[in-house]
Amino acid sequence: MTDEVNKEQKPITDGEKPRERHSHARAKPPVEAPEMIQVNVDELNQMKQECEKAQKEAAYNLDGWQRERAEFSNYKKRIEREQEQLRQTLTGSIIKKYLVVLDDIERALKHRPDKGEGAAWAEGIELIERKLISIIESEGIERIDQNRVQFDPNIHEAISNEENPDFESGEVIEVVQHGYKLGDRILRPAMVRVAR
Numbered sequence: 428m429t430d431e432v433n434k435e436q437k438p439i440t441d442g443e444k445p446r447e448r449h450s451h452a453r454a455k456p457p458v459e460a461p462e463m464i465q466v467n468v469d470e471l472n473q474m475k476q477e478c479e480k481a482q483k484e485a486a487y488n489l490d491g492w493q494r495e496r497a498e499f500s501n502y503k504k505r506i507e508r509e510q511e512q513l514r515q516t517l518t519g520s521i522i523k524k525y526l527v528v529l530d531d532i533e534r535a536l537k538h539r540p541d542k543g544e545g546a547a548w549a550e551g552i553e554l555i556e557r558k559l560i561s562i563i564e565s566e567g568i569e570r571i572d573q574n575r576v577q578f579d580p581n582i583h584e585a586i587s588n589e590e591n592p593d594f595e596s597g598e599v600i601e602v603v604q605h606g607y608k609l610g611d612r613i614l615r616p617a618m619v620r621v622a623r
Contacts, residue, residue, distance in 0.1 A: 518566050519614045525559065526607060526615060532556045533605075563607070571606030571617040574599055582606055584616040594622035 532552060539549035560570075571582050578585060578597050586603055594600050599619045606617030 515609050515612060518568075519609050519612065522563055522566060522568055522607070522609075523614055525563065529556065529559050529563070530604060532559070566609075568607050568609050568614065571608060572602050574601060578619065578621045582608065582613060582616055583619045583621075585621045586618050587620045588623050589620060591622045596623055598622045 532555065536549065536553060536556060539552070540546055564570075575594070576599050578599055583599065583606070589600065591600055598621070600622050601620045602617050603620060604618040607614040
């Protein structure tokens with residue numbers, strides 16, 4: 428029977444401890460818990476402080492990164508605005524040189540012959556005028572040439588102030604020389620006669 432009991436018992440492995448069969452065996456005294464807890468609480472507090480410090484540093488770095496990103500975005504927009512202004516300034520200064528030629532062509536066409544030898548030549552000059560106007564408009568330049576509108580000192584330059592019963596006071600009677608603008612910028616004000 429003892430053989431059967433021994434067969435039923437499992438062999439003891441290295442990781443297992445044999446049962447203590449004697450009740451009179453003494454256990455080792457336990458490690459004092461307060462010291463162990465105190466050490467762990469101190470370590471925990473130190474880790475919390477380090478974690479808080481790391482979180483503050485991360486928040487500071489994130490804030491700095493976001494500010495730099497916003498500054499870069501503003502810088503990029505400012506550069507784009509400046510480039511557009513420079514483009515408009517250059518376009519305007521180049522086109523202004525051609526406006527003098529266009530004015531001369533318009534004055535010449537006011538005295539063109541309707542019939543005879545000069546009529547065909549005048550038609551050719553008129554085609555040149557239309558091409559020049561088309562090129563100017565393709566650059567985004569608008570012509571200021573309206574009659575019967577209120578005088579606006581921002582876009583008009585009065586060359587005379589006349590009594591005229593057909594027009595209201597302050598109304599443009601005639602545009603003597605066309606004005607031009609590029610966007611909001613006036614390249615040249617329109618020279619006009621104004622009713623009193």
